[in-house]
Amino acid sequence: MALFSVLGVLALVVAALGVVSLTQGPRISSTSVNAAQAIQTSGSRLTLTLNQRVDSLDAKQVSVTPAVPFTVDAAGRSIGIRFTTALNDDTTYSVKVSGVVGAGGGPASDLATTFRTPASRILLLQRAPGGKDDKIFSTDLTGERARPVFEHPRIDDYRVSGNSLVVAVEEKGGSRLMVMDLDGSHQRELKLPGVGYVSSVQLSDRGGYVGYSYSDRDLTETSGRASVLVTQSLNGKGKPRIVEVGGKEASVAEWQFVPDTSSLLFVDFDGALGLQDARSDGAVKSMGVAASILGVSRGTYTAIVERADGTIMQVDLTDGSETPLPASTPDYGDADAIVPFPGGTVRHVTQRDEGGMPTGQAVVRVDDKGAAKIVAEVSGADAIVQTCVSPSGQYAAVVIAPDLPSNPYDELLLPLPGTLHTQLIDLDGKRELPTLNGFDISWCAQAPHP
Known part of the structure; x- marks a missing residue:
């Protein structure tokens, strides 16, 4: 009798829970999101695990505040919300899903x-001058909690992607390429194509690739490789791969990884603009002729290039179609460099007087509707040498060389003025940020162009 009584009670409890579930609709059992990753890269995902199955969901049922683009999927007891751009740091996001109905029907919740x-x-x-070690520091945006993570007498370049830090250092025999964790631990060396020099180090957002320009140390007019584009896996497996055009190793003037992919876009010494995926040895896709790559947009696969005739074009890398880059309002003139970000671009322009003579430099924020605003400017002997934007477009970092005539360049492979300051800017104007000593903030996709 006791056993039957217990079973009867359990049956009543289960039935009661079933009735509650049917009368209340789906509820959230748990949530998961990698918030640290979400501020570094696009594609992060918030997963809502429910107490019952759902069949489908429309994106119109979901709202995110502050607004950010996203996609939605639902399967079983899970609802997935994928953010297609990086998120702002130090920000509370509210997510609401309306009218959710269980797979078996019942009320919406x-x-x-x-x-x-x-x-x-x-x-x-x-x-550092005078034979002291160069240093890569980790810090917060105040600059008050800085700590060194890597030191070497001659650091040419470095890049960050995910949890990997890649550093190019210069020694008497040539360059070395080091890979390590973000705190400088677990250092290992990547094998280069030969004994030579590395520059223009960049990392892919997908696939785990490093790319760089490589030149042999022993280079003559008739022998050796000069400025060839090399890609290889960060895990050290496999040999370095040199990009070829028409079956020949190509000397490359400039290049960039396409954000959110493992593809690379480059201009060779003949001015040909090409596109190739680092994951394969497939043929290079011709994108016409270009004088320079000004920037590549994240999420839209659109490159901003200067064509050989000086026109600035937006090139769709999926089909090769192109449109002129619209002028901003106000129009501050042609840009020397452009950094796309979600919702607009940051443009480095040279300011000129009515006679066309340069009077200074400015960094201009242009939203996706063309409205422009100067966010930083210098005049006189100061110069802007690098402009970068945080992954979400929340902040900009403008590197300034003060008093350039009295600020001698160093003697590294990538020579730069000895004194450089990084001015941090909140592009939404919500907070004042400091100016830090140093340059090449980890938001930058590539090194400065002195």
Whole structure:
């Protein structure tokens, strides 16, 4: 009798829970999101695990505040919300899903959750005069909690992707390429194509690739490789791969990884603009002729290039179609460099007087509707040498060389003025940020162009 009584009670409990589930609609059991990753790269995902199955969901049922683009999928007891751009740091995001109905029918319910992204930590390079070690520092945006993560007498370049730090150092025999964790631990060396020099180090967002320009140390007019484009896996497996055009190793004037992919876009010494995936030895896709790559947009696969005739064009890398880059309002003139970000671009322009003579430099924020605003400017002997934007477009970092005539260049492979300051800017104007000593903040996809 006792056993039957217990079974009867359990049956009543199960039935009661079933009735509650049917009368209340789906509820959130748990949530998961990698908030630290979400401020570094696009494609992060918030997963809502429910107490019952759902069949389908429309993106119109989901809202995210502050607004950010996303896609939605639902399968079984899970709802997935994928953010197609990086998120702002130190920000609380509210997510609401309305009218959710279980797979078996029943009443609809509205779901809500929040999560907060962490404050940013950045890396910054400081070169030291007088034979002292150059240092890469890790710090927060205040600059007050800096600590060195890597030191070497001659650091040429470095890049960050995910949890990997890649550093190119210069020694008497040539360059070395080091890979390590972000705190400088677990260092290992990548094998180069030969004994030579490395520059223009970049990392892919997908696939785990490093790319760089390589030149042999022993280079003559008739022998050796000059400025060939090399890609290889960060895990050290496999040999370095040299990009070929028409079956020949190509000397490359400039190049960039396409954001959110493992593809690379480059201009060779003949001015040909080409596109190739680092994952394969497939043929290079011709994208016409170009004088320079000004920037590549994240998420849209659109490159901003200067054509051989000086026109600035937006090139769709999926089909090769192109349109002129619209002028901003106000129009501050042609850009020397352009950094796309979600919702617009940051443009480095040279300011000129009515006679066309340069009077200074400015960094201009242009939104996707063309509205422009100067966010930083210099005049006189100061010069802007690098402009970078955080992954979400929340912040900009403008590197300034003060008093250039009295600021001698160093003697590394990538020579730069000895004194460089990084001015941090909140592009939304919500907070004042400091100016830090150093340059090449970890938001930068590539090194400065002196």
